[in-house]
Every structure is written in C-alpha cells, then in structure tokens.
Amino acid sequence: MMTDLEVAGPIGVFDSGIGGLSVLKHIRRLLPAESLLYVADTGHLPYGSKPPDVVLRRSVAISRFLVERGAKAIVVACNTATAVAVAELRQQFALPVIGVEPGLKPGISRSRGGVVGVLATEGTLGSEKFRRLVSAHGQQRQVIVQPCPGWVEQVESCTFDSAGARELIASIITPLLRQGVDTLVLGCTHYPYLRPLIQELAGPEVEIVDTGPAIARELQRRLDLLGLLTDSAVAGDERFWVSGDARSAGWQFARLWRPGCLLEPLPDSVK
Ligand code: DGL
Numbered sequence: 001m002m003t004d005l006e007v008a009g010p011i012g013v014f015d016s017g018i019g020g021l022s023v024l025k026h027i028r029r030l031l032p033a034e035s036l037l038y039v040a041d042t043g044h045l046p047y048g049s050k051p052p053d054v055v056l057r058r059s060v061a062i063s064r065f066l067v068e069r070g071a072k073a074i075v076v077a078c079n080t081a082t083a084v085a086v087a088e089l090r091q092q093f094a095l096p097v098i099g100v101e102p103g104l105k106p107g108i109s110r111s112r113g114g115v116v117g118v119l120a121t122e123g124t125l126g127s128e129k130f131r132r133l134v135s136a137h138g139q140q141r142q143v144i145v146q147p148c149p150g151w152v153e154q155v156e157s158c159t160f161d162s163a164g165a166r167e168l169i170a171s172i173i174t175p176l177l178r179q180g181v182d183t184l185v186l187g188c189t190h191y192p193y194l195r196p197l198i199q200e201l202a203g204p205e206v207e208i209v210d211t212g213p214a215i216a217r218e219l220q221r222r223l224d225l226l227g228l229l230t231d232s233a234v235a236g237d238e239r240f241w242v243s244g245d246a247r248s249a250g251w252q253f254a255r256l257w258r259p260g261c262l263l264e265p266l267p268d269s270v271k
Helices: 021-030 052-068 079-092 104-110 128-137 151-156 163-178 191-202 212-225 246-256
Strands: 011-015 036-040 073-076 115-120 143-147 181-186 207-209 238-242 263-265
Touching: 011 021, 011 052, 021 036, 021 212, 036 052, 052 073, 052 079, 073 079, 073 212, 079 128, 104 115, 104 128, 104 181, 104 207, 115 163, 128 143, 143 163, 151 163, 151 191, 163 181, 163 191, 181 191, 191 207, 238 246, 246 263
Parallel strands: 011 036, 011 073, 036 238, 115 143, 115 181, 181 207, 238 263
Antiparallel strands: none
C-alpha cells in the first residue's frame, strides 16, 4: 500500500499556527537528516473554538497539499485537529499519519497521588476521541479537564512573560492548584511555549507533561518500521507555508524557529 513513498521524501507537519513548532523542534533534533515541510494555518486560527467540520476540512486540504509535495508521513502537530481529523486522514491518505493527544497516561503515572489537570482547547476536550482517552486511563485518578481561552492567542503574540500573560495563566492555574492538582498535562501544542511561566506560577513540585518528545520518537519508530528513515550525514532542508499574512508571521518564525526563515504563502486553492 505504501510502495510509492520515497525514503528521501519529506515529513509533512501542520498546526493552526506556530504551536506545532514545539513538536517540529523535537522532530528536527531526533531526525536531523529528514527534510521537513510545515504548514501554519494562521488564516484559520484558532482551531480550538471552531466547529469540528471546519477543522476536519482544513486538515484534509492541508494534508493533501503535503502529500502532493511528496510527504512520506504526516504529523498532525495539533491536538484539536488530531481529535477531529486523524481517523479520516488515515482513511484518505496511504502513508503514516501521526497524531498528538493529551498525555493523560504519562500524567497519571507521574502524579504522586494528587489530581491531574488536562489543559487543552475546547475542541479537544469536547471530542469523542478525548472522552475515550479519559474513559481508558482516567479511572485511577481524579482528572480535571480545563479549557484555556486566550492561551493560543497569547502564544501567537510571542509574549511569554508579560504581566498580561502572567494574569492569564494564573487565572487558570491557581484554581486548579486549589483543587489539589499536582500534575498538569499540556494538551495543546501551543502551550509548551508557556511552560516556564506555568512552572513558575504552579511551583516546582507540580509535574508538567509535554508529549512533543514522544511524538518525535513515535514518528521515528514508524518510519523505521517502514524502511523510510533517511540515512544521511547531510542535514535535511525545511520549507514553511502560512495561510494568513506571511509577512506578519515572519517575526514569529524568526523568534521560535530561526531568524531569516523563509515563509511561503499557501496557494489560494488550499486557503
Ligand atoms: N495547537 C493546537 C492544538 O494543539 C490548536 C490550537 C488552536 O488553534 O486553537 O490544539
């Protein structure tokens, strides 16, 4: 079924915005020889408060775009898009599709007897996939699910430690701590950028779970199984597309990826 996939082909990654770069960073570190394609669907951000059918349509259109550019695997670097679209993407496209989901299982195993808080978008927390995750793993501990309105936009503004950011994070974290939360699961790929602030406000005793490194390892495992890992000493290249304004996204990528990183506009047919 997957004989057309090329070992030298790139890995396609997408998110609603720059959040997926928190996953891409771990992929780049683990798989330096792989070429990477990244789509930030900034023209349709945020996904978390959009109806599932909109997120599904965007996920299919972007995945098709990545497949047309030769992707040998797709990483849905977005919890919200994974929750509503990963099953459909696996049906439509004959290549490995790696999704991300809140790390509830590792969160429960790291909790020292307290309550586990899952921080994610409304779209993720309201999905059937997330309900199944909680009923599979959430029995051994009390789990509090917590939407975080404004956090995605805070990350997109690339201000991670302003007075406004502190107030926004504290307004969610403080009530959770009062309820005995000792472990916080970052169930949105934007949130790892707020991790230092979350840790500072929650205190050093609180465990924070980010699944970014595990996603990169899972991608490596799947590519290896299929004989699709690139074996080369040459660093893989990278291409980036955005569906919103490419110029205004430039400084975000310069800050979170690297200065001078070239952003291309997504073709109109995919916007
Ligand atoms: N970064 C995404 C996620 O992991 C989407 C955030 C959004 O656009 O609402 O859920």
